[in-house]
Amino acid sequence: MLENQANSNFSKSTGLPRKRFYRARAHSNPLSDSHFPVPLSPSHVDYSLHYPQLFPSSDQGDDSKKIQFADIGCGFGGLLISLSTLFPETLMIGMELRDKVTEYVKERILALRVANPGQYQNVSVVRTNSMKYIPNYFEKGQLSKMFFLFPDPHFKEKNHRRRVIGPHLLDEYAYALQVGGIIYTITDVEELGEWMKACLEGHPMFEALADEELEADPVVKLLSSATEEGQKVARNGGQTFQAVYRRTMLSL
Amino acid sequence: MEETQMEEGENNRDVEVAPALIAVHPIQKSVAVAIGSDLRVFDLQAGCAVSLVDDSGGPLHKDSIRAIRFGAEGKLFVSAGDDKLVKIWTTESWHCISTVCSEKRVTVFPKNPLDGAHEIQSFCLGHTEFVSCLTFVCTPDYPLGFLVSGSGDSTVRLWDITSGSLLHTCEVGAEAGLLESNGREGQCYPAITDLCATPDCTLIAVAIQRQCHCSLQGVMLISCDFPTRTLSVAKVTGVSNLCGDSPSLARVRVISGFKKSNLDSIEHEPIVLEDNAIPVGEKLLEKLQGSVFIEEKVLSAAAEAVKTAMCNLLIKKQYSTEKREFRKRTRNDRKIKH
Known part of the structure; x- marks a missing residue:
């Protein structure tokens, strides 16, 4: 009986988990105290749990591969799944604060690994609060891409400190990104789009990508097409506002 | 060399005192x-109290003062606190x-403000609880210096600031428990509440909150060995002799007599100066607390108030649902509109 119920969470035709069984609240307070385990430092992140085929044992050498892409607030994981096949050699992780949603992405990745042997081994998800614990997961200059797709807008001025892009958090993102690493942001809320652009523009360690670079980057196209949120906006004929910036050296 | 290590206090209307x-x-x-x-x-030189002049009229600060500091050259002094005002004073007049x-609300002044520095050099990751205090230590041999941190996990840690790597951990809680030798302390280790390094940075005084009773009881001295990058416990002062006689919490104590050479001998005993042994100490006390000698009763009441205040400061506040709703309505951390 129980087994039946567990199985019914998965679609019979595709074998993927069905979203309606992973309903979650739309938002989670990023400022509240966390009750989930957090690794003490990047060296404590157990890669064998996230990428079992690539890291068979938990004691890995120092020269082993490290996570290079981070999707902050990955939601239901649409972008990660698309990136996984586009960059099969790159390790990537999604970070999501809502536990049910994280659970869904976890199941989705496992199901995809079963359905497509050899694929999707480079992608994983973790439940964490990236406004607090980025330094616990990534070393200085470890990441080459960070994604912030359709973050919570937090309209009230009082709640601006909850926005995932802000002048102080950008310092942390600049720490985790290597020089030349790229930060991708997109939103359907004009006010937030302006805010994110202004924060990145005002930060001394980020510069905007030129139009031709945006054209040439295959990832930029995925921003609005790959995510569930992006598809919803497109369905409703909404507008999106993106800001793509490169981490630069601080010139003194 | 003289090093002032203080635990002091004053009783006030309610327990919300800073x-x-x-x-x-x-x-x-x-x-x-x-x-x-x-x-x-x-004023230690003139041996008298100084009257502070503030042109705004009214009280200097309307709410609890949370941070005070002299400038590095001593020309300026700043005070700030819960009234959200930072006052800068000239120490001349x-x-x-x-x-x-x-x-x-202002709770702390950084020693060297980093004017909006955006480049994070390193993260010092290792404490398993809140970090309560920090101090930089550097000597002529090690001009880059190190960072020393105290935490709720009952450890004092030494860090390399450029790489963020942990150089040494001093399990202060365990050491304190060991030295107390009455064995009934169990697993509950005390939080570190404050750190203060001597000017030559060879010794660090550490204030520890003892056990679950939330009483700030001990001062421990830790010696810093730079060549080997280790911290070691030199002396547990508070537990053994500062609190031996009475609730000495409510007093200003000056501990003196640390010399580097002294440390090598085991017999070394730091001296807690009596009130009358401190230069102009009696006059100072008279001004600050009204009279040199205070009744035992007043002293213990003051000690109790400090304990509660310290405890309130350290632990996370628990509010009832009603109180929480009330606080939400009357919150005062909203942005000031200009």
Whole structure:
């Protein structure tokens, strides 16, 4: 009986988990105290749990591969799944604060690994609060891409400190990104789009990508097409506002 | 060399009083003490209290003072607190030369403000609980210096600031438990509440909150060995002799007599100066607390108030649902509109 119920969470035709069984609240307070385990430092992140085929044992050498892409607030994981096949050699992780949603992405990745042997081994998800614990997961200059797709807008001025892009958090993102690493942001809320652009523009360690670079980057196209949120906006004929910036050296 | 290590206090109307703060002028010209919203300065050279002049009229601070500090050269002094005002004083005439409105309540002044520095050099990751205090230590041999941190996990840690790597961990809680030798302490280790390094950075005084009773009881001295990058416990002062006789919490104590060479001998015993052994100490006490000698009763009441205040400061506040709703309605950390 129980087994039946567990199985019914998965679609019979595709074998993927069905979203309606992973309903979650739309938002989670990023400022509240966390009750989930957090690794003490990047060296404590157990890669064998996230990428079992690539890291068979938990004691890995120092020269082993490290996570290079981070999707902050990955939601239901649409972008990660698309990136996984586009960059099969790159390790990537999604970070999501809502536990049910994280659970869904976890199941989705496992199901995809079963359905497509050899694929999707480079992608994983973790439940964490990236406004607090980025330094616990990534070393200085470890990441080459960070994604912030359709973050919570937090309209009230009082709640601006909850926005995932802000002048102080950008310092942390600049720490985790290597020089030349790229930060991708997109939103359907004009006010937030302006805010994110202004924060990145005002930060001394980020510069905007030129139009031709945006054209040439295959990832930029995925921003609005790959995510569930992006598809919803497109369905409703909404507008999106993106800001793509490169981490630069601080010139003194 | 003289090193002032203080645990002091003053009883006030209610338990919401902020712990008292002390700042000593870099070349020992004066001492400033802040208790609650009250700020007093004592001129050590003239041996008299200083009257502070503030042109705004009214009280200097309307709410608890949370941070005070002298400038590195001793020309300026700042005070700030829950009233969201930062007051800058000149130490020449003790005039308030500037008042800055802050958006948030001020709880700490950084020693070297990093004017909006955006480049993070390193993260020092290792403490398993909140970090309560920090101090930089550097010597002529190690001009880059190290960072020492105290935490709720009952450890004091030594860090390399450029790489963020942990150099050494001193399990202060375990050491304190060991040295106490009455064996009934169990697993509950005390939080570190404050750190203070001597000017030559060979010794660090560590204030520890003892056990679950939330009483700030001990001062421990840790010696810093730079060549080997280790911290080791030199002396547990508070537990054994500061608190031996009476609730000495409510007093200003000056501990003196540390010399580097002394440390090598095991017989070394730091001296807690009696009130009358401190230069102008009696006069200072008289000004600060009304009279040199205080009745035992007053003293213990004051100690109790400090304990509660310290405890409130350290632990996470638990509110009932009603109280929480009330606080939401009357919150005062909203942005000040100009």
